[in-house]
Amino acid sequence: MLWSYCHSGTRKSLFNINTRELSEVVVIGSTASLKDEEEFTDILEERRCTTDLGYALRTFNPQPYKGAPSSSTSDLKKAVLESQYLRYIIALETGSSVEKVRQEARGILEEMSHNLQLGFIRLMAYTVNKVFKRLFRSIYVNMEGLNMLQQAIQESPVILMPNHRSYVDFLIVSFILFTYDIPIPVIAAGIPLASMKVVGEILRRSGAFFIRRAIGSDKLYWAVLSEYVRTIVRTGCAPLEFYVEGFRSRTLKSVVPKLGMMDMVLEPYFKGEVFDITLVPISISYDRVVEESLLALELLGVPKPKESTTGLFKASRVLQEDYGCMHVNFGRPLSVRQLCEGKINRSEYNLIPRDLPQRPSTEIQDCVNWVAHLIVRTQEEGSLISPWSLMACLLLQAPITTLTEEGLQWHGLTEKTLWLRKLVLDFRGRLNWPDSDVMSSTVALHHSIVHHKAGRVCLVQDGDPASQDPLSPEEGVMRTAAAVLMLVSYRNQALHVFVRPGILATAIHITKSTQKDELFSFFCFLRDVFANEFIFIPGRASQDFDEACSLLQKCGAVHMSEQEVTVLETGLEVLSFLQKLLQPFLDSYQLIFRYLCENGAHVFTEKQFLPAVQNLATKLILSGDLHTFEVLSSDTQKNVLSALRRLEAVTKLRVNNNILSIADPYFFGKYIAIDVLLMTEIMNKRAL
Amino acid sequence: MCCLCNTKRAMCLLTCGQSIWVCLQEIMKWNGWGYSDSKFLYNKKGQAEFTGKRYRLSGMIIPGLREWMESTFGANLQHKTPAAPILNSSAVQPPTLNEAFLKELKSTGIPFSHDAEDRVFRSHGHCLHEIFALREGKIGRVPDLVVWPNCHNDVVKIVELACKHNVCLMPYGGGTSVSSALECPPEETRSIVSLDTSQMNRILWIDEKNLTAHVEAGIVGQDLERLLNESGYCTGHEPDSMEFSSLGGWVATRASGMKKNIYGNIEDLVVHIKMVTPQGVIEKSCQGPRMSTGPDVHHFIMGSEGTLGVVTEVTMKIRPMPEYQKYGSVVFPNFEMGVACLREVARQRCAPASIRLMDNEQFKFGHALKPQVSSIFTSFLDGLKKFYITKFKGFDPNRLCVATLLFEGDREKVLQHEKQVYDIAAKFGGLAAGEDNGQRGYMLTFVIAYLRDLGMDYYVIGESFETSVPWDRVLDICRNVKARIVRECKDKGVQFPPLSTCRVTQTYDAGACVYFYFAFNYRGLSDPVHVYEQVEHAAREEILANGGSLSHHHGVGKLRKEWMRETISSVGMGMLRSVKDYVDPNNIFGNRNLL
Secondary structure, three states: OOOOOOOOHHHHHHHHOOHHHHHHHHHHOOOOHHHHHHOEEEHHHHHHHOOHHHHHOOOOOOOOOOOOOOOOHHHHHHHHHHOHHHHHHHHHOOOOOHHHHHHHHHHHHHHHOOOOOHHHHHHHHHHHHHHHHHHOOEEEEEHHHHHHHHHHHHHOOEEEEEOOOOHHHHOHHHHHHHHOOOOOOEEEEEHHHHOOOOHHHHHHHOOEEEEOOOOOOOHHHHHHHHHHHHHHHHHOOOOEEOOOOOOOOOOOOOOOOOOHHHHHHHHHHHOOOOOOOEEEEEEEEEOOOOOHHHHHHHHOOOOOOOOOHHHHHHHHHHHHOOOOEEEEEEOOOEEHHHHHOOOOOHHHHOOOOOOOOOOOOHHHHHHHHHHHHHHHHHHHHHOOEOHHHHHHHHHOOOOHHHHHOOOEEHHHHHHHHHHHHHHHHHOOOOEOOOOOOHHHHHHHHOOOOEEEEOOEEEEOOOOOOOOOOOOOHHHHHHHHHHHHHHHHHHHHHHHHHHHHHHHHHHHHHHHOOOEHHHHHHHHHHHHHHOOOOOOOOOOOHHHHHHHHHHHHHHOOOEEEOOOEEEEOHHHHHHHHHHHHHHHHHHHHHHHHHHHHHHHOOOEEEHHHHHHHHHHHHHHHHHOOOOOOOHHHOHHHHHHHHHHHHHOOOEEEOOOOOOEEEEOOHHHHHHHHOOOHHHHHHHHHHHHO | OOHHHHHOHHHHHHHHOOOOOOOHHHHEOOOOOOEOOOOEEEOOOOOEEEOOOOOOOOOEEEHHHHHHHHHHHOOOOOOOOOOOOOOOHHHOOOOOOOHHHHHHHHHHOOOEEOOHHHHHHOOOOOOHHHHHHHHOOOOOOOOOEEEOOOOHHHHHHHHHHHHHHOOEEEEEOOOOOOOOOOOOOOOOOOOEEEEEHHHOOOEEEEEOOOOEEEEEOOOEHHHHHHHHHHOOEEOOOOOOOOOOOEHHHHHHHOOOOOOHHHHOOHHHHEEEEEEEEOOEEEOOOOOOOOOOOOOOOHHHHOOOOOOOOEEEEEEEEOEEOOOEEEEEEEEEOOHHHHHHHHHHHHHOOOOOOEEEEEOHHHHHHHHHOOOOOOOHHHHHHHHHHHHHHHHHOOOOOOOOEEEEEEEEEOHHHHHHHHHHHHHHHHHOOOEEOOHHHHHHHHHHHHHHHHHHHHHHHOOEEEEEEEEEEEHHHHHHHHHHHHHHHHHHHHHOOOOOOOEEEEEEEEEOOOEEEEEEEEEEEOOOOOOHHHHHHHHHHHHHHHHHHOOOOOOOOOOOOOOOHHHHHHHHHHHHHHHHHHHHHHHOOOOOOOOOOOO
């Protein structure tokens, strides 16, 4: 008799990977993308042939986690409320009677809890199916990943970790799992969704549970939430889905992961309450994002519309549009046990009852952080890059006036896009490259951003054509910025492939050095500064550097020896492309540093800061001293502040008032000078 | 054959005076567990059978065992791995003898031997790797000499001589160690002398007023119990190895007995200890039942694992033999409920003499060991019971588990106690499942070790290990360790799913003792013992990560030494080290256990 679970070949590969191989997966990324493409199946194709109702009423009989007792949502709530942990926290809350606090906890739980019901899953599937068939030409899913998931779900509690680029993907995973007879997940969602009339309730019954946005120091809330999440994981009653990035990325670029949920999810493993937990990174890629125009406006400071049911109906006009294809790539399931092997010592929980709140050691915190980053990186590597992303990269490197006025030559653009396609393949990126008529159909799909006419491509700028009033120059900048930022979002979808070699190219460009160690220390410096902008797995600087080197060498841009990196004549095009790709980030950071330094004020609030930077940037753009619109994005501005706080150049004084202060003017002064030459100097100083 | 037995028996009998002495070596296997006449085998019909006359199961056909072995391990009667039948003396290294020591030893008249068989017999315990090597005829470093002191004074002489001539001494009791404690350190260059305490096996006196007995430490459990029984007493100390393990060994490893709930573990039973060390004899001046005289020096001795000296005489508590004994068993719908019940029993402090909870795999295993039933009526009853539990009560045969119970005391109290425990069990869905199941459960304890030898005849290797753990961790540790074993086996290329099972064998106020059994079919593996050791190592790591102890009663030996520092802290290690350095600065007791 053989292993009962050996019958599936995929199963074996699931857990036989050791951590070493795993890190290779991370470094090397995906295998040849052509092969991967073949593995995707269009799940809408079948849906189009059958009736929606028949589909929604299909027999659904998934194989659940084998250790899970069948438990209802009320069992779950009861388990949470009666948990030793919560009882302890409730006893700690002073000021009001225990009964009152318990009542409050019950209230929190009611507000939070999902109420997953198969009937509503069917309703959801019916609706989603109808909507998706309208919105998308195809939804491609990798069956291999789905098979692995199906196996994994029976073995241990599974955490589904998709990236979040659009509201549309909120239920996509549930939809797919319903289609393939896999247990429906419960999904962590932001509380605003819950307050939507009817829809909130439908989502709740489709498995969503709702988390408040600003929890702050509300201990009771934290306690209820964490116990709720841990109980779901511990019992394995349903797969848990959450966005490790914390929210929908407005820039379509990966967001540095949030650790709160990650921590709660992993804790049952750390405390030995489950044997293992399986993390499944899921990469969702869109040809065209439904809310693309809203995103850009939001980034420029136009507030996003409140989630409301009426708003949803208003948005129904988006149904008229074509959004191309969607790819859902289920990543290889990762065993938390294997990921954490050698990184943590679980016996730190031996001496205190596990039900008591305990601050995890730095070792544990670092591990959680590492895992979270690893997941986001894996999501990045699993996402598919569309031809449009590549075009966006190229369009953004053209002077802005060309784009807005006479337009870019179509022929040149397509040729360069093909060149870039080859580079992406060299860099082991995954491409979504349909066979026929790629370029023009892509541009047609994105008619809201670019306009292709008479052999030229130019940027479409939103505006009220009826209005005859000329725009003020500032308004003009904002108008262009809105269009550019949309383009930027699509460029961002491809960024993860280029970041590491791009940083190396930048380092070469700035230092003009050929010495490997010099380049490495500058590489680390940039990596450090931009750690809020791009996803770097902590503690892997040298692997990242090696990766960058080998990729540049592979595409023939540089020649490597033991000590030196020499630029090859043939590589100038690549290097210049990469360096230009990252230039907007350097420019933006530099501008903000300069603003902070020259502003003179040592204490400022975030509320003052954002518009002030925007004003300054607008001025500089108008005067022709600044060539990027990206600094106008609130996302960039926030990232810079986070980076400065991380680097301890800025500290947050009072959390409530969002007051920031420049912690160490001297230290900060060094960072302001993120000027080409001075930066080298800083590096030299640092190296000393 | 055994040198002592053949050539010195007369002398021994002379010097022993009273003679309950049997030469165990003569009637025991040299490369397996227990008595030579008792073993499992498949007869010509391919049915499993247990030979001999010593056990309840002896001479019986066990119809279910073959199928269980085939389905659990994928073992096959066609694939045999027989053991080397006899010891090849030429494979044994010639002894490194310390002539000066030998000369003086001779003058004392204490029996000794450097016969290969005697030395090999005392070179090992019963760890898997030890037995596996013996079966393959591979012999490593073995003691160079065996001595058989007859009394405390003999031991004093031997230790003095060893110190004088710088000879390494390794005390040997029953040889049932499962911690590599008896393995000779390969790096030891001195002559290694195995000090076999088996001749020191008398009860020196019984004090009926204080209910204590003064006993020589070489006595093995079953003899001690039998002799005390003759006087109407018992110690109640019944470790699973009690047929062969010795009193001195219990003290040296902090042993625990099945009935500790009534009688206590060895540390509760011991009133006075005499130990011979290189620095002299250590003992207390009185037999007060409890003392406040600084740290209890007994606790340096208990668990010292032969690193400090030889325990020669022990005064132990004794009890009048119980008037009434009753076995029992309870079936639970699942392991979780069973553990919850045991926890409640412990909370109410009403644990019977013994209470053990087997998981589902062990339940099935126990079932497979049911002997052939003689009457149609019994088989009919069995069928009815099975029907009642699985069909009528809706227990899932793949999830249910069983607790075995043993009650002791006067009849009335036993019955009362029994009711109390069954009432608690009922609250956790437990159904009383009869005395017979209970008794068979305990019988299994003694035969399970024989079963490993059968497994080893057919490519199956395995062992058990134990831990103790707080109550709230019991379920988690059971699940995680079992799962870890399964995963490690798979990762290490084991071709068949392993048997990975556990039972809760002791309950305490604050936790429980958990026993794991782990075995697998090693066909297709080039170095099965290494794989086994890697898996066991991983399982121990898992135990420690889940808040379990390094050992509940097996001890540390050399097998678990690497985890001692993290277990007792560096300061703790220093304390033990300094005791060793004072008591035995020249490492005469050089078995290198523990530290």
